[in-house]
Amino acid sequence: MYEQRDGIFDFLPPGSRSPVSDPFESSYGEFYDAAMTQRRWIVDLGRLVWDSDMNVMLDSMAAGASSDPDETVLDVPVGGGTSLALGADIGGLLVGVDRSLPMLRRASRRRRTARLESKTLLLRGDACALPLSNGSMDRALCFNGLHIIKDRSTVLREISRVLKPGGHLVGSTLVTDTTLMSAWSLMAMTLAGIVNPPSSGELVEQGLSAGFANWEQERSGAILHFRATAA
Numbered sequence: 205m206y207e208q209r210d211g212i213f214d215f216l217p218p219g220s221r222s223p224v225s226d227p228f229e230s231s232y233g234e235f236y237d238a239a240m241t242q243r244r245w246i247v248d249l250g251r252l253v254w255d256s257d258m259n260v261m262l263d264s265m266a267a268g269a270s271s272d273p274d275e276t277v278l279d280v281p282v283g284g285g286t287s288l289a290l291g292a293d294i295g296g297l298l299v300g301v302d303r304s305l306p307m308l309r310r311a312s313r314r315r316r317t318a319r320l321e322s323k324t325l326l327l328r329g330d331a332c333a334l335p336l337s338n339g340s341m342d343r344a345l346c347f348n349g350l351h352i353i354k355d356r357s358t359v360l361r362e363i364s365r366v367l368k369p370g371g372h373l374v375g376s377t378l379v380t381d382t383t384l385m386s387a388w389s390l391m392a393m394t395l396a397g398i399v400n401p402p403s404s405g406e407l408v409e410q411g412l413s414a415g416f417a418n419w420e421q422e423r424s425g426a427i428l429h430f431r432a433t434a435a
Contacts, residue, residue: 206335211321212308214328215335237284237310240348254378255386255425261347261376262290264429268345268374271296278344278366280331280359285311287345288318298324299341301334332358336366343367346375351401360414367434373416374431379404382426390426404428 207214239245250258269292282300315324329335344363378401393399411419416432
Protein backbone atom coordinates (compact mmCIF):
# COMPACT_ATOMS: atom_id res chain seq x y z
CA MET A 205 0.00 0.00 0.00
CA TYR A 206 1.08 3.58 -0.56
CA GLU A 207 0.34 6.87 1.14
CA GLN A 208 -0.52 10.04 -0.77
CA ARG A 209 0.24 13.49 0.60
CA ASP A 210 0.87 16.84 -1.10
CA GLY A 211 0.45 15.16 -4.47
CA ILE A 212 3.28 12.70 -3.72
CA PHE A 213 2.68 8.96 -3.65
CA ASP A 214 4.86 7.28 -1.01
CA PHE A 215 5.92 3.77 -2.01
CA LEU A 216 8.71 3.38 0.55
CA PRO A 217 8.09 0.43 2.88
CA PRO A 218 7.13 1.62 6.40
CA GLY A 219 10.40 0.31 7.83
CA SER A 220 12.34 2.49 5.38
CA ARG A 221 10.66 5.72 6.45
CA SER A 222 12.40 6.02 9.83
CA PRO A 223 14.22 9.35 10.27
CA VAL A 224 17.66 9.31 8.68
CA SER A 225 20.17 12.04 7.94
CA ASP A 226 19.05 13.63 4.70
CA PRO A 227 21.52 16.24 3.40
CA PHE A 228 18.83 17.58 1.07
CA GLU A 229 16.73 18.59 4.07
CA SER A 230 19.52 20.90 5.22
CA SER A 231 20.78 24.23 3.92
CA TYR A 232 22.84 22.23 1.42
CA GLY A 233 19.62 20.94 -0.11
CA GLU A 234 18.23 24.45 -0.39
CA PHE A 235 21.41 25.69 -2.05
CA TYR A 236 21.63 22.73 -4.41
CA ASP A 237 18.01 23.06 -5.43
CA ALA A 238 18.28 26.81 -6.05
CA ALA A 239 21.46 26.42 -8.08
CA MET A 240 20.09 23.60 -10.23
CA THR A 241 17.13 25.68 -11.37
CA GLN A 242 19.05 28.89 -12.09
CA ARG A 243 20.98 28.37 -15.31
CA ARG A 244 23.43 31.22 -14.73
CA TRP A 245 24.24 29.94 -11.25
CA ILE A 246 24.78 26.34 -12.21
CA VAL A 247 26.77 27.21 -15.33
CA ASP A 248 29.13 29.46 -13.36
CA LEU A 249 29.41 26.95 -10.50
CA GLY A 250 29.97 24.08 -12.91
CA ARG A 251 32.81 25.89 -14.59
CA LEU A 252 34.39 26.90 -11.27
CA VAL A 253 33.86 23.73 -9.22
CA TRP A 254 33.65 20.90 -11.77
CA ASP A 255 35.57 22.39 -14.73
CA SER A 256 32.54 21.50 -16.85
CA ASP A 257 30.06 23.15 -19.20
CA MET A 258 26.75 22.60 -17.41
CA ASN A 259 24.77 23.80 -20.43
CA VAL A 260 25.36 20.36 -21.92
CA MET A 261 23.67 18.67 -18.96
CA LEU A 262 20.78 21.14 -18.72
CA ASP A 263 20.02 20.95 -22.44
CA SER A 264 20.18 17.16 -22.36
CA MET A 265 17.85 17.07 -19.37
CA ALA A 266 15.28 19.35 -21.02
CA ALA A 267 15.38 17.35 -24.26
CA GLY A 268 15.07 14.05 -22.39
CA ALA A 269 12.09 15.22 -20.33
CA SER A 270 10.23 16.44 -23.42
CA SER A 271 7.80 13.85 -24.73
CA ASP A 272 5.11 13.06 -27.25
CA PRO A 273 1.53 12.44 -26.01
CA ASP A 274 1.98 8.66 -26.09
CA GLU A 275 5.32 8.60 -24.24
CA THR A 276 6.10 7.97 -20.57
CA VAL A 277 9.44 9.21 -19.25
CA LEU A 278 11.11 8.24 -15.97
CA ASP A 279 13.22 10.80 -14.08
CA VAL A 280 15.19 9.16 -11.25
CA PRO A 281 16.19 10.74 -9.00
CA VAL A 282 13.88 13.62 -9.85
CA GLY A 283 15.24 15.78 -7.02
CA GLY A 284 13.56 19.14 -6.75
CA GLY A 285 12.12 18.87 -10.24
CA THR A 286 14.90 20.52 -12.22
CA SER A 287 13.51 18.95 -15.40
CA LEU A 288 10.22 20.77 -14.73
CA ALA A 289 11.94 24.14 -14.49
CA LEU A 290 13.82 23.96 -17.80
CA GLY A 291 10.88 24.46 -20.12
CA ALA A 292 10.65 20.86 -21.28
CA ASP A 293 7.76 20.20 -23.67
CA ILE A 294 6.01 17.39 -21.78
CA GLY A 295 3.29 16.07 -24.03
CA GLY A 296 3.00 12.66 -22.37
CA LEU A 297 3.71 11.70 -18.75
CA LEU A 298 6.81 12.36 -16.64
CA VAL A 299 7.24 9.98 -13.68
CA GLY A 300 9.61 11.40 -11.07
CA VAL A 301 11.00 9.07 -8.41
CA ASP A 302 13.10 10.13 -5.43
CA ARG A 303 13.75 8.90 -1.91
CA SER A 304 14.06 12.40 -0.41
CA LEU A 305 10.71 13.81 0.70
CA PRO A 306 12.02 17.41 0.99
CA MET A 307 13.19 17.29 -2.62
CA LEU A 308 9.90 15.79 -3.78
CA ARG A 309 8.00 18.60 -2.08
CA ARG A 310 10.09 21.10 -4.02
CA ALA A 311 9.35 19.17 -7.21
CA SER A 312 5.64 19.27 -6.34
CA ARG A 313 5.76 23.06 -6.04
CA ARG A 314 7.52 23.35 -9.40
CA ARG A 315 4.98 21.04 -10.98
CA ARG A 316 2.20 23.29 -9.73
CA THR A 317 3.97 26.47 -10.90
CA ALA A 318 4.50 24.98 -14.36
CA ARG A 319 0.86 23.77 -14.43
CA LEU A 320 1.99 20.22 -15.12
CA GLU A 321 -0.09 18.42 -12.47
CA SER A 322 -1.83 16.28 -15.08
CA LYS A 323 1.42 15.39 -16.85
CA THR A 324 3.72 14.67 -13.90
CA LEU A 325 3.53 11.85 -11.36
CA LEU A 326 5.75 12.10 -8.27
CA LEU A 327 6.62 8.93 -6.37
CA ARG A 328 8.66 8.52 -3.22
CA GLY A 329 10.55 5.32 -3.77
CA ASP A 330 13.86 3.50 -3.76
CA ALA A 331 15.87 3.66 -6.98
CA CYS A 332 17.12 0.15 -6.14
CA ALA A 333 13.54 -1.16 -6.18
CA LEU A 334 11.53 1.08 -8.50
CA PRO A 335 7.75 0.88 -7.90
CA LEU A 336 7.12 0.48 -11.63
CA SER A 337 6.17 -2.37 -13.96
CA ASN A 338 8.56 -4.10 -16.32
CA GLY A 339 8.86 -2.39 -19.70
CA SER A 340 6.60 0.51 -18.73
CA MET A 341 8.88 3.46 -19.61
CA ASP A 342 9.83 4.80 -23.04
CA ARG A 343 12.85 6.74 -21.78
CA ALA A 344 14.73 7.22 -18.51
CA LEU A 345 16.66 10.20 -17.18
CA CYS A 346 19.29 9.76 -14.47
CA PHE A 347 21.03 13.06 -13.85
CA ASN A 348 23.25 13.70 -10.82
CA GLY A 349 22.08 10.55 -9.06
CA LEU A 350 24.58 7.75 -9.54
CA HIS A 351 27.31 9.56 -7.59
CA ILE A 352 25.14 9.67 -4.44
CA ILE A 353 23.84 6.08 -4.64
CA LYS A 354 26.17 3.35 -3.41
CA ASP A 355 24.56 0.43 -5.23
CA ARG A 356 24.79 1.77 -8.78
CA SER A 357 24.65 -1.67 -10.36
CA THR A 358 21.23 -2.36 -8.86
CA VAL A 359 19.91 1.06 -9.88
CA LEU A 360 21.02 0.53 -13.47
CA ARG A 361 19.44 -2.94 -13.53
CA GLU A 362 16.18 -1.47 -12.24
CA ILE A 363 16.18 1.26 -14.88
CA SER A 364 16.87 -1.37 -17.54
CA ARG A 365 14.00 -3.47 -16.19
CA VAL A 366 11.38 -0.72 -16.41
CA LEU A 367 12.44 0.51 -19.86
CA LYS A 368 10.78 -0.86 -22.95
CA PRO A 369 13.12 -2.77 -25.28
CA GLY A 370 14.98 -0.13 -27.26
CA GLY A 371 14.14 2.56 -24.69
CA HIS A 372 16.85 5.13 -24.06
CA LEU A 373 18.71 6.04 -20.88
CA VAL A 374 20.36 9.45 -20.71
CA GLY A 375 22.07 11.06 -17.75
CA SER A 376 25.17 12.37 -16.05
CA THR A 377 27.25 11.69 -12.96
CA LEU A 378 30.39 12.88 -11.23
CA VAL A 379 33.36 10.58 -11.80
CA THR A 380 36.70 10.13 -10.08
CA ASP A 381 38.85 10.43 -13.22
CA THR A 382 38.64 14.17 -13.47
CA THR A 383 40.78 17.22 -14.16
CA LEU A 384 43.22 18.65 -11.65
CA MET A 385 41.07 21.79 -11.41
CA SER A 386 38.02 19.88 -10.14
CA ALA A 387 39.83 17.16 -8.19
CA TRP A 388 39.95 19.19 -4.97
CA SER A 389 36.20 19.88 -5.00
CA LEU A 390 35.47 16.22 -5.66
CA MET A 391 37.78 15.11 -2.86
CA ALA A 392 36.17 17.52 -0.37
CA MET A 393 32.63 16.35 -1.16
CA THR A 394 33.67 12.70 -1.07
CA LEU A 395 35.34 13.10 2.33
CA ALA A 396 32.23 14.93 3.58
CA GLY A 397 30.14 11.92 2.63
CA ILE A 398 28.02 13.85 0.14
CA VAL A 399 29.11 11.97 -2.98
CA ASN A 400 30.48 8.53 -3.80
CA PRO A 401 31.37 8.77 -7.50
CA PRO A 402 32.41 5.92 -9.79
CA SER A 403 35.19 6.01 -12.35
CA SER A 404 34.27 6.26 -16.03
CA GLY A 405 35.44 2.70 -16.61
CA GLU A 406 33.47 1.37 -13.65
CA LEU A 407 30.27 2.98 -14.89
CA VAL A 408 30.42 1.57 -18.39
CA GLU A 409 31.05 -1.93 -17.00
CA GLN A 410 28.07 -1.61 -14.65
CA GLY A 411 25.86 -0.28 -17.45
CA LEU A 412 26.66 -3.12 -19.83
CA SER A 413 26.23 -5.68 -17.04
CA ALA A 414 22.80 -4.18 -16.29
CA GLY A 415 21.62 -5.06 -19.79
CA PHE A 416 22.23 -1.83 -21.68
CA ALA A 417 23.63 -1.74 -25.19
CA ASN A 418 25.20 1.00 -27.31
CA TRP A 419 26.66 2.61 -24.19
CA GLU A 420 28.19 5.99 -25.03
CA GLN A 421 29.81 8.42 -22.64
CA GLU A 422 31.81 11.63 -22.74
CA ARG A 423 33.53 13.38 -19.86
CA SER A 424 33.58 17.14 -19.30
CA GLY A 425 35.71 17.95 -16.30
CA ALA A 426 34.37 15.95 -13.36
CA ILE A 427 31.04 15.23 -15.06
CA LEU A 428 30.42 12.22 -17.28
CA HIS A 429 27.52 12.38 -19.73
CA PHE A 430 26.17 9.00 -20.81
CA ARG A 431 23.57 7.53 -23.11
CA ALA A 432 22.51 3.92 -23.69
CA THR A 433 19.74 1.69 -25.04
CA ALA A 434 17.82 -1.02 -23.18
CA ALA A 435 18.26 -4.40 -24.82
